[in-house]
Amino acid sequence: MKKKFGFCTVAFLSIALLAACGEKSEEEVVEDLGETLQTMSGYQTSASLTMQTGQEPREYDVQIAHVQNEENRYYRVELQNENEEQNQMILRNDDGVFLLTPALNKSFRFQSDWPSNNSQMYLYESLVTDILSDSERSFAIEEDKYVFETVTNYQNQNLQQQEIVLNDDLTPHAVRVFDQNYEPLVEVAFHDFELNPAIDSSEFDMDRHLPEESEAPVSTDEVTEEDVFGVFMPSYEPANTELSETSEVQTDDGIRVIMSYEGEQPFTIIQQPLSMSTSSEVTPTRDMGAGDPVDLGEVIGIQTDNSLTWSVDGVEFVIASDTLHVDEMAAVARSMTATHEK
Numbered sequence: 001m002k003k004k005f006g007f008c009t010v011a012f013l014s015i016a017l018l019a020a021c022g023e024k025s026e027e028e029v030v031e032d033l034g035e036t037l038q039t040m041s042g043y044q045t046s047a048s049l050t051m052q053t054g055q056e057p058r059e060y061d062v063q064i065a066h067v068q069n070e071e072n073r074y075y076r077v078e079l080q081n082e083n084e085e086q087n088q089m090i091l092r093n094d095d096g097v098f099l100l101t102p103a104l105n106k107s108f109r110f111q112s113d114w115p116s117n118n119s120q121m122y123l124y125e126s127l128v129t130d131i132l133s134d135s136e137r138s139f140a141i142e143e144d145k146y147v148f149e150t151v152t153n154y155q156n157q158n159l160q161q162q163e164i165v166l167n168d169d170l171t172p173h174a175v176r177v178f179d180q181n182y183e184p185l186v187e188v189a190f191h192d193f194e195l196n197p198a199i200d201s202s203e204f205d206m207d208r209h210l211p212e213e214s215e216a217p218v219s220t221d222e223v224t225e226e227d228v229f230g231v232f233m234p235s236y237e238p239a240n241t242e243l244s245e246t247s248e249v250q251t252d253d254g255i256r257v258i259m260s261y262e263g264e265q266p267f268t269i270i271q272q273p274l275s276m277s278t279s280s281e282v283t284p285t286r287d288m289g290a291g292d293p294v295d296l297g298e299v300i301g302i303q304t305d306n307s308l309t310w311s312v313d314g315v316e317f318v319i320a321s322d323t324l325h326v327d328e329m330a331a332v333a334r335s336m337t338a339t340h341e342k
Helices: 012-020 026-039 124-133 326-337
Strands: 042-051 058-068 073-080 088-093 096-101 106-111 138-142 145-151 161-166 172-178 184-195 241-251 254-263 267-273 286-290 292-295 300-303 307-312 315-320
Touching: 026 124, 058 124, 124 145, 124 161, 124 172, 267 326, 300 326, 307 326, 315 326
Parallel strands: 106 286
Antiparallel strands: 042 058, 042 184, 058 073, 073 088, 088 096, 096 106, 138 145, 145 161, 161 172, 172 184, 241 254, 254 267, 267 315, 292 300, 300 307, 307 315
16 A cells, blocks of 8 residues: 555545535546647646755756647756756757756757656656556545655656646646655646647757857856866765776866776766866757766756766766666766765
8 A cells, every 4th residue: 555645645535525516536637637648739837846865955946848749849948046057958859859058058969768768757748647657546635636646767766656736727736756765855846837838949949048159158267176176976886886096187177087986887987177168159069879868966967878977066077887777877976966075
């Protein structure tokens, strides 16, 4: 039997009374959600995202636009927090999936099935799909809200269960995602939601969301190595794997640190200051091939078959391994974003 959370523990009699006053049954809600998923042309929404996956809570403002038809699925997901340089955007258009960091004029392109390959706690159609696909879901009604508990399919395997709260018109109200001990790790509160809006296709154009040439990247003489770079050490290591060697290489952008781990699951961590061009030219998009955006708590990284790339606090990181599983790579990365040592 699934554990019930405080918000959605409702007596059967209360549900029956609410249903008698016009509330829909679980079967009716599920049927309507399925129809909405099939017939909608898109939506736009804003939300607040709070993550408890690091040492301190991280809060983000999220803006989402989505358009879908028989041929295309377009997405624009903006994640903003108090550190403007860590604001990021995920775009999906005809050219692929892009991860942009506009303040740093950084962009990556990769081929991916995102967002359909994993659960996405801030995408409406992903939440609906999770509800429809979980045959063991639970359902309750509280304060004119429909509340579902479902299993999840997040990249972060610590996120195992979720509570999805819908308004009486079946628009999203809130989401809470829990670990195996039913401790909340992620919370999403939706502020508004518009179904089937008119959204111009230019909203999904990558060039529109990067700086103009006159707004070129920050010059290197405005950022010193001491300001942006200290060695990050992971607090998590895979079993029977440990640090064997650390080396430093001087580059044009500063010191590159290479940490080699040996054991059952060997891997390498490379970290160096983010390069910031002094020219007025827009930095070209880096093509990553096949990959997926992956949530690392503080930022979104890019996962390929044998590497994970991300940047935080003025430092660019790469984890490379032929043997490390993608979940293990992400676990190492998340532990590095929470541990900073000079």
